[in-house]
Amino acid sequence: RPRHRLFVDADLGPGATVALAEGQAHYVGNVLRLGDGDQIALFNGRDGEWRAGLARPGKKAVTALCEELLAPQPVEAETILVFAPIRGAKVELIAEKATELGASRLIPAQTRRSVVDKVNIARMRANAIEAAEQCGRLGVPAMAELRRLEQVLGDWDKAIPLFFCDEAGDAPPLIEAARAIGDAPAALLIGPEGGFEPAERSLMRRLPFIRPVSLGPRILRAETAVIAGLALLDAARRA
Numbered sequence: 001r002p003r004h005r006l007f008v009d010a011d012l013g014p015g016a017t018v019a020l021a022e023g024q025a026h027y028v029g030n031v032l033r034l035g036d037g038d039q040i041a042l043f044n045g046r047d048g049e050w051r052a053g054l055a056r057p058g059k060k061a062v063t064a065l066c067e068e069l070l071a072p073q074p075v076e077a078e079t080i081l082v083f084a085p086i087r088g089a090k091v092e093l094i095a096e097k098a099t100e101l102g103a104s105r106l107i108p109a110q111t112r113r114s115v116v117d118k119v120n121i122a123r124m125r126a127n128a129i130e131a132a133e134q135c136g137r138l139g140v141p142a143m144a145e146l147r148r149l150e151q152v153l154g155d156w157d158k159a160i161p162l163f164f165c166d167e168a169g170d171a172p173p174l175i176e177a178a179r180a181i182g183d184a185p186a187a188l189l190i191g192p193e194g195g196f197e198p199a200e201r202s203l204m205r206r207l208p209f210i211r212p213v214s215l216g217p218r219i220l221r222a223e224t225a226v227i228a229g230l231a232l233l234d235a236a237r238r239a
């Protein structure tokens with residue numbers, strides 16, 4: 001199995017040749033110093049992972065020829081993370097950790113106490129791709145544009161339970177509430193640094209698909225709650 005994996009925005013299949021984009025060509029050719037006769041693993045999030053032979057037809061050009069299917073595209077459980085975007089770099093951390101922990105979709109949702117009113121989706125996607133390359137995943141989470149929490153909840157697919165991580169009150173532990181979800185679609189909702197407003201909390205507790213859950217007795221930072229929540233959900237899927 002080649003040592004290096006690269007996510008490419010191109011169709012992959014028997015005999016498919018991928019001309020690497022300039023940045024990736026530079027990385028593969030000049031940083032990894034790979035060239036003719038070397039091999040790399042390619043994946044695109046839908047056609048599985050392929051072993052590809054590299055060629056350097058020109059000074060800055062690197063092409064990869066798909067030779068063998070290393071792994072078919074897995075069917076990943078739908079794990080949706082709805083999160084109140086927090087300050088810049090931490091959103092990139094969330095994109096990276098959510099990818100490592102199996103999230104299939106990231107939905108940034110603006111809440112009353114959000115201090116952030118825009119999200120750099122392109123940056124989040126780049127972080128998610130890097131994380132997928134590093135952690136061996138063949139899928140990359142889908143990214144939704146930033147919307148208000150009310151809008152996200154308004155058109156929610158009611159068949160998908162939304163585990164509302166509520167640091168206040170007496171909610172059951174996530175691992176218990178999510179027991180036996182197996183591979184069924186499930187979602188996690190994490191609030192901003194300032195938490196949810198009482199009005200938001202009471203709105204949410206009225207929605208039939210909302211499952212209030214606790215992540216334990218301590219108040220976790222939002223990014224910690226994302227990591228803990230996704231890890232517990234992943235564990236519940238395997239229990």
Ligand code: SAM
Pocket residue numbers: 164165166167168189190191192193194195196213214215216217218219220221222225
């Ligand atoms: N209300 C919190 C406080 O008093 O500091 C601020 C919110 S906390 C920093 C950020 C988010 O992480 C919360 O909105 C919640 O979604 C989640 N969270 C943190 N600790 C949690 C816990 N023990 N159980 C469930 N969710 C938690």
